[in-house]
Amino acid sequence: MELFTKTLFLCLALAMTHGAPVQDAPVGDGDASSALPDRCDGIEFDAITPDEKGITFFFKGPYLWRGFRGSAQLSNESFKELDDILNGHVDAAFRMHNPDNPDHDHIYFFMADKVYSYYDHVLEDGYPKTIQEGFPGVPTHLDAAVECPRGECMADSVLFFKGNNVHVYDISTKVVKTKTWSHLPVCTSAFRWLEHYYCFHGNNFTRFHPVTGHVNGTYPKDARNYFMACPNRGHGGGYTTPKCSEVELDAITIDDTGKSYFFKGPIYMRLDTHRDGRHAFPITRSWAEITSGVDAVFSFSDKMYMIKDDKVYIYKTGAHYTLVQGYPKTLSEELGIEGPVDAAFVCPNENIVHIIKGQDLFDVNLRVSPRSATAGLLLPLSNIDAALCGPEGIRLFRGSMYYEYETVLLLTTSRIAPIAMPVTSAMLGCRDEE
Ligand SMILES: *[C@@H]1O[C@H](CO)[C@@H](O)[C@H](O)[C@H]1NC(C)=O
Ligand SMILES: *[C@@H]1O[C@H](CO)[C@@H](O)[C@H](O)[C@H]1NC(C)=O
Ligand SMILES: *[C@@H]1O[C@H](CO)[C@@H](O)[C@H](O)[C@H]1NC(C)=O
Numbered sequence: 001m002e003l004f005t006k007t008l009f010l011c012l013a014l015a016m017t018h019g020a021p022v023q024d025a026p027v028g029d030g031d032a033s034s035a036l037p038d039r040c041d042g043i044e045f046d047a048i049t050p051d052e053k054g055i056t057f058f059f060k061g062p063y064l065w066r067g068f069r070g071s072a073q074l075s076n077e078s079f080k081e082l083d084d085i086l087n088g089h090v091d092a093a094f095r096m097h098n099p100d101n102p103d104h105d106h107i108y109f110f111m112a113d114k115v116y117s118y119y120d121h122v123l124e125d126g127y128p129k130t131i132q133e134g135f136p137g138v139p140t141h142l143d144a145a146v147e148c149p150r151g152e153c154m155a156d157s158v159l160f161f162k163g164n165n166v167h168v169y170d171i172s173t174k175v176v177k178t179k180t181w182s183h184l185p186v187c188t189s190a191f192r193w194l195e196h197y198y199c200f201h202g203n204n205f206t207r208f209h210p211v212t213g214h215v216n217g218t219y220p221k222d223a224r225n226y227f228m229a230c231p232n233r234g235h236g237g238g239y240t241t242p243k244c245s246e247v248e249l250d251a252i253t254i255d256d257t258g259k260s261y262f263f264k265g266p267i268y269m270r271l272d273t274h275r276d277g278r279h280a281f282p283i284t285r286s287w288a289e290i291t292s293g294v295d296a297v298f299s300f301s302d303k304m305y306m307i308k309d310d311k312v313y314i315y316k317t318g319a320h321y322t323l324v325q326g327y328p329k330t331l332s333e334e335l336g337i338e339g340p341v342d343a344a345f346v347c348p349n350e351n352i353v354h355i356i357k358g359q360d361l362f363d364v365n366l367r368v369s370p371r372s373a374t375a376g377l378l379l380p381l382s383n384i385d386a387a388l389c390g391p392e393g394i395r396l397f398r399g400s401m402y403y404e405y406e407t408v409l410l411l412t413t414s415r416i417a418p419i420a421m422p423v424t425s426a427m428l429g430c431r432d433e434e
Contacts, residue, residue, distance in 0.1 A: 036072040039065055040230035042203035042222075047093035047144070048191040052105040052119060054276040056193070058228075059090050069229040081116070081123050082109065092145035092189070098156045098171045113140035135160075137176035138167055146190035146197060148210045151319040159210060161187045161199070166213070181213035185220065194270060194279055195319075244430040247400045247423050249386040251306075251343065255299035255317055262386070262428060263294045269429060278429035287321055289313055289328070296344040296386070298353055300366055305353075307331065310339035335364050336372035343396070347389035347408070354408060356384050356396075361412055377412040397423070 037043065037060065047059040058065040063072040064079075075082045075090075082090070092110040096103050106124065109116040114128040115135065131138050135158070144161040153159075153168070160167040163186055168177045185206060187199035197210045204220035205227070224230045254260040260271040267280040283290045287306060296307040304321060306313045311328040312335065315321040331339040335353070343356040351367040360376030386397040394405045401420040405411040425432050 037061075037063055039072070039228050040224055042224065044202050045189045045200055047090045047109070048189045048200060049093040049107055050095050050193075050276055051107055051121070052095070056191070056276075057093075059093065059189075061089055065228070068227060079109075079118060079121055079123075092142040092160070094145040094147045094158055094190075096158075096171075097147040097149040101171070108134075108145070110142050110145060135169055136174055138169055144187040144190040144199070146192050146210075148192065148197075152195060153210055159190065161190055179213065181208075184208055184213055184215065194273055194276060242430050244423050244425060244428070244432055245400050247428055247430045249397050249428075251294045251297035252386040252388045252397065253297045253299050253304065253345075254388060254390055255304060256302065257317070259317075260388075261297070263297060265293050271428065287313070287315060287323075289323055295339070296341050296355070298344040298346050300346050300351075300353065305344070307339065307341055307344065334371065336370065337362055337364065343384050343387035345387040345389040345394065347394070348391065354387070354389075356387060358382060361408075379411065380415055380417045 039058065043060050045058050045060050048056065050056045055067055059075060062075055064075045065072055066078065090109045090111055094108055096106045096108060098104050107118045110131065113131055115131050116128045117124040131140055138160050139162050142160055142162050146159050148157045148159055150156045156171045158169045158171065160169060164180050164182045166179045166181055168179065184199055185201040187201055189200040191198045191200065197208050198205045199208055200223060201220065203223055205223045206215055206219040208215050249262050249264055251263040258272055261268050262271060263283060266282055268283045268286065269278055269280045283293065290306055290308065290313060292308065294306050294308050298305050302317045304315045304317055306315065310331050312331055313328045314324040316324055331337055337355060341355050341357045344353055346353050351365055353364050353366055355362045355364065356379065359379050359382040361379050362373040362376050364371050364373050381396060381398065381403060384396050384398055388395045394408065394411055396403045400423050402423055403418050403420060405418065423430065
């Protein structure tokens with residue numbers, strides 16, 4: 001438990017990619033004997049964008065870097081026409097997010113007054129176009145661009161940066177709204193990663209809110225400590241992804257929209273974003289009031305219930321989580337059960353939360369008020385850390401092992417524990433044994 005918390009807490013973006021081989025690229029820190037630039041020298045990137053597979057590309061002049069590790073290569077090796085057509089330099093790039101549209105997941109490159117669309121690294125028919133034709137109302141000679149899906153922005157949009165102005169382009173209505181964010185540095189590239197927005201400037205970056213432009217926390221930060229593998233860099237030093245055999249969870253949940261998370265000590269990790277890599281963040285970044293971890297978490301309709309000691313915090317689920325007014329309340333007041341509890345889960349389309357406390361399972365109907373817990377049913381297992389119910393059935397996590405049951409009835413009537421299975425990197429982003 002100790003080790004897992006310590007190793008996950010101060011984490012380095014690229015380290016989590018162990019569990020997500022999509023980001024992998026040849027490892028190397030820039031070969032001193034070649035003429036290729038080394039991003040560990042401190043590069044001001046022209047553009048940064050993921051491709052349709054979730055691999056992040058960093059561009060500078062005629063070069064690109066693929067993923068968070070590895071050395072430079074000529075851009076035209078990955079994007080054929082890029083070098084000769086674009087004269088070896090892009091102004092801005094982003095990956096289209098517009099699921100209802102055939103352009104979804106295409107990468108767009110901007111150079112002077114032209115736009116180029118690629119899918120699967122092939123230039124699409126009809127491109128290049130003028131920016132005026134492809135994105136009417138968006139200025140030429142851009143500095144940066146980043147996609148902003150509905151939920152994070154009002155509608156599926158693109159933020160185009162030029163100087164201190166941000167031109168917010170609504171993809172379906174083609175309406176452009178211009179804002180001035182003078183407090184932000186001029187971004188030479190912009191990047192959305194795991195629902196967070198980053199403005200890159202010089203060798204630094206600043207995280208901002210995509211609607212308000214607000215910056216919280218201590219910025220700028222040096223990109224070399226977070227977005228690339230550089231010798232003797234990275235905050236926290238010595239960060240390693242935990243081995244799967246050392247994993248231990250506090251809580252795990254999946255909500256109605258399919259977002260899934262696990263929680264351990266002060267950190268959480270989103271689990272359904274493996275295309276773009278996985279990364280651990282402090283819980284307080286998304287749930288500001290949860291300052292000392294959780295015992296159990298479950299999701300019901302559009303709410304997330306987070307339990308710690310004898311308190312329940314209820315958050316409304318949206319692009320961001322907001323604490324419902326009047327919370328936290330005590331467990332006995334809210335759910336009719338005394339804390340502390342070990343784990344809790346709700347199965348899809350059910351109104352009952354199943355709460356595990358010691359070796360007992362209690363049911364609370366969330367549709368009746370006041371709420372009360374049924375008498376406890378004895379489980380075949382004890383010391384459960386976390387539990388999840390999804391389309392595959394119920395998973396109970398204990399240390400680095402998990403147990404599967406098809407239904408709650410089977411869970412409470414079987415007297416024999418099913419076979420323990422080890423958690424995998426695909427499930428939890430941990431590191432398989434070498
Ligand atoms: C890429 O560009 C370099 C330098 O401009 C050129 O020598 C090389 O032939 C190009 N490679 C491809 C695959 O087009
Ligand atoms: C990067 O940020 C540091 C502060 O964190 C600042 O001292 C430095 O001047 C910045 N460098 C550039 C190139 O913006
Ligand atoms: C900054 O903090 C405020 C208040 O907590 C919050 O509403 C806003 O979303 C935060 N912005 C970012 C970029 O996290």
